[in-house]
Amino acid sequence: MLLRWLARRGQACARPAAFRRSRSLATEAPPAFPITASCPEPTCSCTATPAMPEGLEIDHKTPLNGLISNYAQHVLVCTGQNDWPSRIEEANSGDNLAADLRELVGRGGTFSDPFHNISVLNSSFPSSAPYPPLELQTTSAYLLPDFKYVPFLPRVSFDSVKALVKGYLLPEKLHPAHQNLSPIHRDRLLRKPAYQSLLWGVREVNDILVLVCGHGDRDQRCGVFGPLLRDEFAARLPDAGIDVLSGPVEATVPAAASLLPSPATTVGASVSARIGLISHIGGHKFAGNIIIYLPPRLKAAGGEAHPLAGHGIWYGRVEPRHVQGIVAETMLKGTVIKELFRGGIKQGGEILRL
DSSP states (O other): OHHHHHHHHHHHHHSOHHHHHHHHHHTSOOOSSOEESSOOOOSSOOOOOOOOOTTOOOOOSSOOTTOSOOOSEEEEEEOOOSOOOSSGGGGGGGOSHHHHHHHHHSTTOTTOOTTSOEEEEEESOOOOOOSSOOSSOEEEEEEETTTEEEEEEESSOTHHHHHHIIIIISOSSOOGGGGGSOHHHHHHTSOOGGGGGGSBOOEEOOSEEEEEEOOTTTOHHHHHHHHHHHHHHHHHTGGGTOEEEOSOOOOOOOSSOOOBOOOOEETTTSOEEEEEEEOOOSOGGGOSOEEEEEOTTEEOTTSSBOTTTTEEEEEOSOOGGGHHHHIIIIIIIOOEEGGGEEEEEETTSOEEOO
16 A cells, blocks of 8 residues: 555656646635626726836736735835835935834845835825824824824934834734844834823724835826826726725824724715835836725725725836726725736735736
């Protein structure tokens, strides 16, 4: 019997590697969300796809599935600007929130953890203006896919940045690979909810966030596609019953810091979205690149649970002609479009692939 087993084992090992891979893929569990193979053809007169600069063509051959950076959370800094230096931490001679955050959680930073990657991006969303006005400059930030909005991060002290990192960004549980660290080192890498009380007016995000890579100073392809796709989404979302919000999020400074919940909303009833340009997320050759964050309380058109509520969905090779279909399939129905899908993320940091 041992000889027969060895013979069968040898035959299996002799099979071509491609066969073994396809067999493995065939036995994987199907994704826990609905999928459609391709984006529907538009019924609207959308903007034409622009020609790319010479030598900066779009890659239409490489499979997109899985081409997503490994991260536990995005910190989306609200700069109110549409473009930034190639290295965002160099803006304003290095005096900016992205630089401060990367000093703490970037590679080699004080709280850097290779098993809990925190990605810092700039966005074109404006920061909230404190009301009543405070006599100091503040910056706002989104935490995704935690779906939290931090309206006021004072720029006069590094303490607020440390409070953001320690109170909201560090993991609640360490990866098993850290078990050999000293107790002090392990404790330093863990989240401390007590620091949350140092930040004012943190609230849940209840708007759909459409993030379009428009980092033209980093790559001209995104510089061309970014504004076009932003404007196309702004034109198509109202047709689907989704209000497009612009301007800063209105926020107040409460007597004590608290997480302010937002009520659940239903697509087609009172759903709102914000559209912003963001800095480099990788994969310029797959422009246009977008990430759609769908809030946890979002409901589908009929009031049932939205299949992608609480998810961030990455799409690549998006052209203006795809926007209407993305709104209909992904935002309204909760369906992932396979031909455009780069990957996704769930609350808790689980990365999704097909």
